[in-house]
Amino acid sequence: MLDAAPLPDCDTLRPCGSCGARHLSVCARADEAGLKELAAIAETLDFAPDQTLAAQDEPAAHLFNITSGVVRVFKLMADGRRQIVGFLFAGDFLGLASGDRYAFGAEAVGAVTACRFRRGRYQALLARSPSLEGALLERASHDLRAAQEQMLLLGRKSATERLASFLTDTAARTGGDDIDLAMSRAEIADYLGLTIETVSRAMTGLKASGLITLSGARRVRVERPDALAALACGD
Amino acid sequence: MLDAAPLPDCDTLRPCGSCGARHLSVCARADEAGLKELAAIAETLDFAPDQTLAAQDEPAAHLFNITSGVVRVFKLMADGRRQIVGFLFAGDFLGLASGDRYAFGAEAVGAVTACRFRRGRYQALLARSPSLEGALLERASHDLRAAQEQMLLLGRKSATERLASFLTDTAARTGGDDIDLAMSRAEIADYLGLTIETVSRAMTGLKASGLITLSGARRVRVERPDALAALACGD
DNA sequence: CGAAATTTTGAACCGTTTCAACGGACGTGG
DNA sequence: CCACGTCCGTTGAAACGGTTCAAAATTTCG
Known part of the structure; x- marks a missing residue:
């Protein structure tokens, strides 16, 4: 039984770039019971440089919590134009965008380790663990703010x-x-x-x-x- | 006692522009008990064209649910450059961006009616009403996806x-x-x-x-x- | 109907892109 | 250990798309 094995790895605290606060990672927010369940559906993976974590328009099977390294999240146009919508660092969370397919691609910039969860089981857990949902909402709000800042950059x-x-x-x-x-x-x-x-x-x-x-x-x-x-x- | 008075007004369903689904408005997601409490802290307001709903960098005292009309959400630079990060229509929700101050300005484009909530009391309610939190998370994820799409537009x-x-x-x-x-x-x-x-x-x-x-x-x-x-x- | 505001059109200008060549770092193999 | 090739970053020159400035046309509203 893999109880606390993969968990310590994704329990990273890091200072937030835009607001300075130290957001808890999503894993760290789970309550006692949630933490145990989380361990059961999590696996730690290593990714080589340029390896794909998620492919645009593919079924969104997983969510990730980055443990180390840097991940690029991007959107592609048919003719190859690419817009990187964000870089993820240790502690960052990937997979919030809605829908049952990834709205973006995600690839390792250098070597990356990440904690991976099955989406379905994660959402089931989410429904039972309000504190987790709160953590996700906080992170989504945070990402939204960063995205708005980036729109100002790109537009003006x-x-x-x-x-x-x-x-x-x-x-x-x-x-x-x-x-x-x-x-x-x-x-x-x-x-x-x-x-x-x-x-x-x-x-x-x-x-x-x-x-x-x-x-x-x-x-x-x-x-x-x-x-x-x-x-x-x-x- | 203002029980169901302002609520019907912000219970708008509308088709979602990007994914076609009919997301429930935030109000509509509250459970029975939450709905009553929501009514107690909500007020319906009218805004004249160009009137301010929220001012960038001011304390984020309120959240809004747009009932009718169109709202522009924007960021300003010191020299006056403006980037509109989104337009809100009936049913849309305003105020998700994190922090205790608005990261953006929001103004009525034409005449607008909106449902307004005090932030503090809303968050307290949120903590007790998981279904509401889920609705907010869904909306935040949705907005995030739209923001990423807009980044592609602006960048490429x-x-x-x-x-x-x-x-x-x-x-x-x-x-x-x-x-x-x-x-x-x-x-x-x-x-x-x-x-x-x-x-x-x-x-x-x-x-x-x-x-x-x-x-x-x-x-x-x-x-x-x-x-x-x-x-x-x-x- | 008339005045003000908004939108369209025109022409010159400018910042970024595009295309091309050069330079330097790194890794491989001689 | 050095020669070579590749990859990445820098620099230069010309071209382009969008901006800026200016003025005409259209719409809106009192």
């Missing part, structure tokens, strides 16, 4: 402002002004609604104005966090 | 594709290919991340290609729904 911000927003955000999420980017320029571009060339130029621009320094393409240090954050807001 | 679609998406969406939401737009070109522009001129030109373009006809700026008839929907997806 310049390339430089977008990158400044992204770096400020990422610094807050990973908890430090020394950022080790897990994602490529292509992924940043598809997240910010730009091309890799524009991302590169914007990065060079920020470096030139002394807001950041680079040591290798993926190692960014935010030198003037306040100025970067101000730029992100258009001031 | 051309002006014409954006307008085609908007018209297809609006036709589905208002239930008919004869659309009477409640919002101005400026509002459509701020929703689609464009300027009024570009919206106007895209509208002219759709008319020229025979996908729509116009009778007055705000009266749109979708002549070829399938072709319009295909265009919205980039095909």
